[in-house]
Amino acid sequence: MKPLLEVKDLKKHYPIKKGLFGKQVGAVKAVDGVSFSIQPGETLGIVGESGCGKSTTGRAILRLIEPTAGEVLFDGQDIRKLPPDEMRKFRTNMQIVFQDPYASLDPRWTVQRTLEEPLRTHLKLSEAEIKDRIAELMSVVGLAPYHASRFPHEFSGGQRQRIGIARALALRPKFVVCDEPVSALDVSIQAQVLNLMQDLQSQFSLTYMFISHDLSVVKFICDRVGVMYLGRMVEMAPTAEMFAEPLHPYTKALMSAVPVPDPEAARERIVLTGDVPNPQSPPTGCTFHTRCPYVMDSCRQAVPEWREVSPGRHVACHLFEQ
Amino acid sequence: MQPLLSITGLQTEFVTHAGVVRAVDGVDLVLHKGETLGVVGESGCGKSVTSLSIIGLLPKGQSRIASGDIRFEGKSLPSLSDAEMRKIRGNRLAMIFQEPMTSLNPVFKIGHQISEAVRFHLKLGKKAAWEHSIEMLRKVGIPRPEQIADEYPHQLSGGMRQRVMIAMAMACNPQLLIADESTTALDVTIQAQILDLMRDLQKTEGTAILMITHDLGVVAEMCDRVVVMYAGQVVEETDVKTLFRDPKHPYTKGLMASLPQLAGDQTRLQSIPGNVPNPLEMPPGCRFAPRCSFRIDACDRVKPELLEVEAGHKCRCLLYEEVEA
Numbered sequence A: 001m002k003p004l005l006e007v008k009d010l011k012k013h014y015p016i017k018k019g020l021f022g023k024q025v026g027a028v029k030a031v032d033g034v035s036f037s038i039q040p041g042e043t044l045g046i047v048g049e050s051g052c053g054k055s056t057t058g059r060a061i062l063r064l065i066e067p068t069a070g071e072v073l074f075d076g077q078d079i080r081k082l083p084p085d086e087m088r089k090f091r092t093n094m095q096i097v098f099q100d101p102y103a104s105l106d107p108r109w110t111v112q113r114t115l116e117e118p119l120r121t122h123l124k125l126s127e128a129e130i131k132d133r134i135a136e137l138m139s140v141v142g143l144a145p146y147h148a149s150r151f152p153h154e155f156s157g158g159q160r161q162r163i164g165i166a167r168a169l170a171l172r173p174k175f176v177v178c179d180e181p182v183s184a185l186d187v188s189i190q191a192q193v194l195n196l197m198q199d200l201q202s203q204f205s206l207t208y209m210f211i212s213h214d215l216s217v218v219k220f221i222c223d224r225v226g227v228m229y230l231g232r233m234v235e236m237a238p239t240a241e242m243f244a245e246p247l248h249p250y251t252k253a254l255m256s257a258v259p260v261p262d263p264e265a266a267r268e269r270i271v272l273t274g275d276v277p278n279p280q281s282p283p284t285g286c287t288f289h290t291r292c293p294y295v296m297d298s299c300r301q302a303v304p305e306w307r308e309v310s311p312g313r314h315v316a317c318h319l320f321e322q
Numbered sequence B: 001m002q003p004l005l006s007i008t009g010l011q012t013e014f015v016t017h018a019g020v021v022r023a024v025d026g027v028d029l030v031l032h033k034g035e036t037l038g039v040v041g042e043s044g045c046g047k048s049v050t051s052l053s054i055i056g057l058l059p060k061g062q063s064r065i066a067s068g069d070i071r072f073e074g075k076s077l078p079s080l081s082d083a084e085m086r087k088i089r090g091n092r093l094a095m096i097f098q099e100p101m102t103s104l105n106p107v108f109k110i111g112h113q114i115s116e117a118v119r120f121h122l123k124l125g126k127k128a129a130w131e132h133s134i135e136m137l138r139k140v141g142i143p144r145p146e147q148i149a150d151e152y153p154h155q156l157s158g159g160m161r162q163r164v165m166i167a168m169a170m171a172c173n174p175q176l177l178i179a180d181e182s183t184t185a186l187d188v189t190i191q192a193q194i195l196d197l198m199r200d201l202q203k204t205e206g207t208a209i210l211m212i213t214h215d216l217g218v219v220a221e222m223c224d225r226v227v228v229m230y231a232g233q234v235v236e237e238t239d240v241k242t243l244f245r246d247p248k249h250p251y252t253k254g255l256m257a258s259l260p261q262l263a264g265d266q267t268r269l270q271s272i273p274g275n276v277p278n279p280l281e282m283p284p285g286c287r288f289a290p291r292c293s294f295r296i297d298a299c300d301r302v303k304p305e306l307l308e309v310e311a312g313h314k315c316r317c318l319l320y321e322e323v324e325a
Helices: A054-061 A083-093 A110-120 A127-140 A145-149 A157-169 A187-203 A215-221 A239-244 A249-257 A298-303 B047-055 B082-088 B110-120 B125-139 B160-171 B189-204 B218-220 B240-245 B252-258
Strands: A005-016 A023-038 A044-049 A071-072 A092-099 A177-178 A206-210 A222-229 A230-239 A306-311 A312-314 B005-016 B021-029 B037-042 B063-074 B093-097 B176-180 B207-215 B225-230 B231-238 B308-309 B311-316
Touching: A005 A054, A023 A054, A023 A071, A023 A230, A044 A054, A044 A215, A054 A092, A054 A206, A083 A092, A083 A110, A092 A157, A110 A127, A110 A145, A110 A157, A127 A145, A127 A157, A157 A187, A187 A215, A187 B252, A206 A215, A206 B225, A215 A239, A222 A239, A222 A249, A230 A239, A230 A249, A249 B189, B005 B047, B021 B037, B021 B047, B021 B063, B021 B231, B037 B047, B037 B218, B047 B063, B047 B093, B047 B176, B047 B207, B093 B160, B110 B125, B110 B160, B125 B160, B160 B189, B189 B218, B207 B218, B218 B240, B225 B240, B225 B252, B231 B240, B231 B252, B231 B308
Parallel strands: A044 A206, A044 A222, A092 A177, A177 A206, B037 B207, B037 B225, B093 B176, B176 B207
Antiparallel strands: A005 A023, A005 A071, A222 A230, A230 A312, A306 A312, B005 B021, B005 B063, B225 B231, B231 B311, B308 B311
8 A cells, every 4th residue: 555654764953053153063863864654544653752853753744843854755745845835735634733732722712713714724615614614523522512612721631632633633634643642631531532533533534643752552542653762763563563572672661661550560670771862962873872781882883774674663773683 | 656647637728719729628648657658630639739738838828728637747737837847848858849840949059959958957067968968969879979969950851850859858868758740741761760769769768758640650660558539539548459459439440441551452441521520619429420430319419438448448439338329
């Protein structure tokens, strides 16, 4: 099957400037050569710790942040080559749900206005059609019609995230980037929103890219998972395989670090020492070598290649290079 | 044995323009020396207000302890004067907050901030206090403690800052450490480090920990006993193994079922319908009744009591009470 989205060697570097004339003295490589593809109807999860570049990747794909290099092919079309006008039209295909439903909704706009803005910008609809569309949107995300005239502060966190989802779906996109959509919510509400997102996916045949730091959420909702560390993808595999047998030492450590809600579970924890290195001066070779329990000489020198170790499973680690 | 901390019938109120909100409504807690007690619940359940009531950091003028008592090492904390409270706080009783960046002062060096409490409580001189601070930093696993003591909070990473907070809290060897969502803002690999550190410190120093969190995973790993709170009340209390093996209260059951699990396969998450009730319009009967899937008619009328349903297992639910329907 042809992928809906193909990302090739995507990079986002932020220059570090110094001095009176703003001479560039270095770069923070927030995303440094990430490649993957997403099939239609699939949910791809991207996990990693703060600063690993997962949100930047999501935004660079939508060109909310202009990538430094690389290709983003959507339905075979390189969207980085689109001029601003066409890009704007193209955005009806791809939308985003943000993490913080408090910050991503305009506090002075009613739900009605928030939802009608994308419709008015992109579609020529009559007033009656707009009204119908909004009523329909609100009902699919589980809000009542009378909520339309209310302001964001009148809603709870979970309801606000439903508004954010309705806004993203207003133009019937094919692809939605979900950037930590449930991490600000309490668990009981989180479960409601995750179930809703699953329902909407089958109802509207959506393709999701689901960015999260929470491995259990990712395991629940994603078909495939990619793990990022310091701007690079270190492992990608179908969810079941990844969780059954993580390959990359970082993935192993990440999984073992998650507190298990079972006091009687046996724990074999790999506690990583130290912090994520400074992205301004990342370690040479494999960027994980400073914290890796299996570090070898070659890790300090050469960047490990992104290779397919079994069908559908990719990993970037010297341990898997023969 | 006399408990280290005992709270009886605590009611804490906030005065808002919409009326008086009772954020904590009749909480009883007991914590023994060297024990770890978890307090779990979702936003707005009153778990943080309980901890602020203990340590005496409720916002002045807007809130008050309406009734109840908090006894710590035999003293009734709400009746102490500010000066007396200051002698206990940071000394016998310390707290770690959620956000290390906002709870450290950005304009003072790390060493200075730790030694401030040390000089006040342990009556050490400037130099001795500074050395004590370095010792504490070393204890919490900070590399190059001599240099770090001379740095400012912004120069450290999130995990390091949280270590500094712990060093500061442990500096005067407290009997009770309140950890209010102290690892929530951290990444999982760093969280694992900090939880290990807290466990080690507890083992060597014998400190009791009151662990306030919304994360059932953290509770399962850290706590001996657990109190589940909902809408300002304790709804269930038992030891950690029993809670996870045999939760009694429908809210606790719902909370556990809504967790995505790392082990096993789930195609659908159970969720608790609806939202936490507005504290100004609490349901007249059981506060969980509107969201409860086991609701019976009596739940709307009768306020359930926190009763011991099995040995050492308390639950606030009419399903375990004898009521005439």
